[in-house]
Amino acid sequence: MTLFLQYLAAGIASGSTFALVATGFVVIYRVTGVINFAQGVFAVLGGFLAYSLLHAGVAHGLAEGVAVLITAAIGLVVGLVALGRRGTPPLASLIVTLGLAIFSYAVVITVWGDLPISYDGLSGLLAIGGVSMQRQYVLIVGAAVVTFLALALFFGRTYLGMALTACSSDQRAARLMGIDVWRMGLLAFAVGGALGGLAGVLLTPLQPVQFDSDVGIAVNGFAAAIFGGLVRPVTAFAGGLVLGVAEAMVAGYYRSSYETAIALAVMLALMLWQASRRGPTEE
Amino acid sequence: MIGPRAPSRRALVVAVLAAATLALPPVLPPEWQSLYVFIGLYAIVTCGLSLLMGFAGQVSLGQAAFYAIGAYAAAIPAVHGAPPALGLLTGPVVAAAIAAAIGVPLLRLRGHYLAFGTLAFQLIVLTFIAEAGDLTGGDIGLRGIPPLGLGSLQAVTPVQYAYVTWLAVTAVFLVTRNVVRSRPGRALRALATSESAAAAAGVPVAAYKVEVFALSAGYAGLAGAIYAFFLSYIAPGSFPILLSIQFLVMAAVGGLGAVWGSLVGAAVVTLVVQLLQEIGSLPAMPTQVPAVLSYAVYALVLIVVMLLLPSGIVPALTARAARRRRDDVAPTEATAGDDARASRLSSVL
Amino acid sequence: MITSLTGAYSALGTNDKLGALQAEDEINKAGGINGRKIDLTILDDQTKPDQAVTSYNKLVGDGVVAVIGSSYSGSSLAVIPVVDRDKIPYVSTAAADDQVTPVHAYVFMTPPTAATVGDRLLQYMKAKGLTKVAVLYNSANAFAELGWKSMKANAAKYGVDFIDQETNDFSTTNYTPQLTHVKASGAQALMVWDTGPGPVTVTKQFKDQGLGIPLIMSHAEASTLYAKPAGAAAENVIVATSLGVVGPYLPSANAASKVTAAMTKTFQTANKYYPPQFAFDGYNALELIADAIKRTGATASQIQQGLESSTLTTPEGTYRYSKTDHYGLGLADVVIARIKNGNFVPTAFSAALLKEGK
Known part of the structure; x- marks a missing residue:
């Protein structure tokens, strides 16, 4: 039983990292309808920026915070390019974000080189009973929970959040209500950048990042986000947990080589089950 | 879809293109010969993807999975002594069969869900290949794949593979054209626009979607089969997710739903990458320049093309040509159709 | 080239x-x-x-x-x-x-070759009395799988028993399940065969989990690509290297x-x-x-x-x-090094061998 709980804890820990990455996808897609292929880049840049700041002697906490602010600004720039002229179709925007992701490789290599980096986060374990979790993971789980609560409140309760949501459901109606859809899109990209950066600064102490680490980070985040249809933050959180727990269970009770394949198969099965319940025509 | 006098002119263009395609391989310098093979292979895969996205309105982020399946389905029997030429059949057929089988449940997902489903499918396929070592050679790869051939007739050199590849390109394009122009083809286009409308009009939506999915997988499988014989070595590492994304990029850059778009997309992307590599590996280049240069310029090309020509190169060109024609002739069905299609396609993703 | x-x-x-x-x-x-x-x-x-x-x-x-x-x-x-x-x-x-x-x-x-490196590592384990060892290898990585295979094949010769075999793949980010197994197995050391970011992640989590046994890496980790991001967590990790990597510590007698x-x-x-x-x-x-x-x-x-x-x-x-x-x-060209302050330093075991030119 202790073993099961240990795997469950490990799954929740990694699931929270996936969920945290997923938030960025959700915010951007929900508002702009663009799947941001550059989402993993925010995490990579967040990690590198925090690394540089820490090395320059900035204190922990402040360094990470500044890195997140900078990735928010980078998110804004990505949004400016990706949204392009008014009327750029989402497929074109998607390819543009992919282009920006590749462009970031050039930037990272120029500024930081092509070697992987990492820095120290919280060290040691938090043990309750026989079940333990690395402190850094505890921090991530906490950050993920807070982020999701904040997002749910933001979209559900605040005027700005509702305005953002209005853009996604009906752009014309939103415009008639006097909401600047384009500006809202940029705002979404900035928030998405900050969320990606947050995931990055928290993840880098656990796993090293290099210029092209964004793909691996983004795939898991995308998987979690898609679980909630890319629009529902809470379901995306659930998606992350399903993925993380399934992986940990496979690694714990079977063989870790199959953890990704089996976890993805589980997610697919759940999605197909959802689809069959919804009926064929509903998006 | 073409104006009344256009076919003859168009036939001439196609004939000239075909002749050039045939004449090229022997006169190309060696490294361009293998590049020529790859452009052809990518065009085949992209054509299937373009068909799937542009005409059936379905997205695949895992097209490289079928490329891989085709490669292994062709190579495994050949390694065990079956005539290699048989692989040109087993590659596409196995890929299409697997696509048809998984397509039935998978295509109940749509839009982004389907994109994820295909992506997940590829990751699962790659894990399977890596773990089924006895059959596939595992992650070390399958080596010693014999050259393509029937009896004493063997394709060994890049030039010979160029002919095999471009023959396949021609076959794929002809099939695609017929599919697009057939009754089911028109029904398919309706599918891309609105599934419920198509269903209401009596189109067997689910069956058609699975068929196109299988056809596009078959294309990828054919290309994968040729790839396996050409390189004589395949491994899970030869078919990364990035390759699937590259196919998507080629389809988008060339223009969805246009047969020629896949060719243009494959050629432009491959040539840009190659050119950057050549510049990057010039002797005078400092250490990190190759990487920085190739990433930055490739990215900029991608961004600029997609921002200026959001519906891709070929649709943009045809639209311009059509606009010029419109000066003396009344708007043709073609231009109206193309414009409408371009705007419809934007809703695919 | x-x-x-x-x-x-x-x-x-x-x-x-x-x-x-x-x-x-x-x-x-x-x-x-x-x-x-x-x-x-x-x-x-x-x-x-x-x-x-x-x-x-x-x-x-x-x-x-x-x-x-x-x-x-x-x-x-x-x-x-x-x-x-x-x-x-x-x-x-x-x-x-x-x-x-x-x-x-x-x-x-x-x-x-991985076979040579594997033999040298087994010699080291034997010399150190590490007879019950756990292994973690990336089963989606050709180099890692081949290295582990040849090491497994020769383990009995050196009296080393791999009592726990764990795997990972390129996307593994949380090694808690594997490390939990290793802890439970009572292994005296953990041997890792992998390349890229995996070993760095393992090293950091290994330290946090406080297993208190030696961590041993293959020669794929004999560079700053591993030592630098792993940072303080890599201190005292055992790594197989070539002679060049420990160049500053080579005795002048060495050819x-x-x-x-x-x-x-x-x-x-x-x-x-x-x-x-x-x-x-x-x-x-x-x-x-x-x-x-x-x-x-x-x-x-x-x-x-x-x-x-x-x-x-x-x-x-x-x-x-x-x-x-x-x-x-x-074998004489493979050194078993220990990481000290981010540098690869020959272990006492290898230092003695280097002096004898073996």
Whole structure:
């Protein structure tokens, strides 16, 4: 039983990292309808920026915070390019974000080189009973929970959040209500950048990042986000947990080589089950 | 879809293109010969993807999975002594069969869900290949794949593979054209626009979607089969997710739903990458320049093309040509159709 | 030369290139080989097997007499069939044993084989009384799987029992389940076979989990690519290395010490950092080819003959290629090092062996 709980804890820990990455996808897609292929880049840049700041002697906490602010600004720039002229179709925007992701490789290599980096986060374990979790993971789980609560409140309760949501459901109606859809899109990209950066600064102490680490980070985040249809933050959180727990269970009770394949198969099965319940025509 | 006098002119263009395609391989310098093979292979895969996205309105982020399946389905029997030429059949057929089988449940997902489903499918396929070592050679790869051939007739050199590849390109394009122009083809286009409308009009939506999915997988499988014989070595590492994304990029850059778009997309992307590599590996280049240069310029090309020509190169060109024609002739069905299609396609993703 | 200047292995390939360029420069400044200068063309394989073949075809089309291969095993394994066909000498900088077992007449490799490294590690375990050991290997990585296979096959000879076998793949980020198993198994050490970010992540989590047993890494981790991001967590980790990596600690009695000192000094002056394993591989590959040309001539088949009769002392040790041995390095060229302050320092076990020249 202790073993099961240990795997469950490990799954929740990694699931929270996936969920945290997923938030960025959700915010951007929900508002702009663009799947941001550059989402993993925010995490990579967040990690590198925090690394540089820490090395320059900035204190922990402040360094990470500044890195997140900078990735928010980078998110804004990505949004400016990706949204392009008014009327750029989402497929074109998607390819543009992919282009920006590749462009970031050039930037990272120029500024930081092509070697992987990492820095120290919280060290040691938090043990309750026989079940333990690395402190850094505890921090991530906490950050993920807070982020999701904040997002749910933001979209559900605040005027700005509702305005953002209005853009996604009906752009014309939103415009008639006097909401600047384009500006809202940029705002979404900035928030998405900050969320990606947050995931990055928290993840880098656990796993090293290099210029092209964004793909691996983004795939898991995308998987979690898609679980909630890319629009529902809470379901995306659930998606992350399903993925993380399934992986940990496979690694714990079977063989870790199959953890990704089996976890993805589980997610697919759940999605197909959802689809069959919804009926064929509903998006 | 073409104006009344256009076919003859168009036939001439196609004939000239075909002749050039045939004449090229022997006169190309060696490294361009293998590049020529790859452009052809990518065009085949992209054509299937373009068909799937542009005409059936379905997205695949895992097209490289079928490329891989085709490669292994062709190579495994050949390694065990079956005539290699048989692989040109087993590659596409196995890929299409697997696509048809998984397509039935998978295509109940749509839009982004389907994109994820295909992506997940590829990751699962790659894990399977890596773990089924006895059959596939595992992650070390399958080596010693014999050259393509029937009896004493063997394709060994890049030039010979160029002919095999471009023959396949021609076959794929002809099939695609017929599919697009057939009754089911028109029904398919309706599918891309609105599934419920198509269903209401009596189109067997689910069956058609699975068929196109299988056809596009078959294309990828054919290309994968040729790839396996050409390189004589395949491994899970030869078919990364990035390759699937590259196919998507080629389809988008060339223009969805246009047969020629896949060719243009494959050629432009491959040539840009190659050119950057050549510049990057010039002797005078400092250490990190190759990487920085190739990433930055490739990215900029991608961004600029997609921002200026959001519906891709070929649709943009045809639209311009059509606009010029419109000066003396009344708007043709073609231009109206193309414009409408371009705007419809934007809703695919 | 084909190398990975872009893609996932660019950090490796770039150093291969720097090493080879240094060798070219040194040879040509010394008047070339028998009065003729070396002309080194470097092409990128983008860390992709197909691009490696394209680049190889270009090199052969340009009329090169020998090719230095990428440190990405996938690229090398894809090029080898064409090398067999064209009969062009091919000196690979990739670490997969399968390139040279079975022997391909024209294919050679510069890094020590995983089999050799595995044997040296087993010797170390035996000497340290580590008889019950756990292993974690990446089952989606050709190098790791081959290394582990050969180590497993020879373990009994050294009285080492692998009591727990764990796997991971490229996307594994949380090693808690595996480390939980290791802890429960009562293993006296954990051996890791993997490349890239995996080992760094394992090292950090290993430390946090406080297992309190030695952590042992294969020679894939013998560079700053591992030691730097792993940081303080890597302190005291045991890593297998080649001679070059521990160059500053080589006793002067060791045959490689003089060439190592010369090579690393030039490299550090030019690039401002100590050469990693990959730079030695690129450097040695060209030195080996040049040495063969000097002795037997500059056509493809003469170079092949020359390589098969090589006895050349390089910063990585003394290569002794023969008709049946196309990897050249032996047990004496593998060092078991410990990480101290981010540096690779020979363990007492290896220091003693180095003194005796074994």
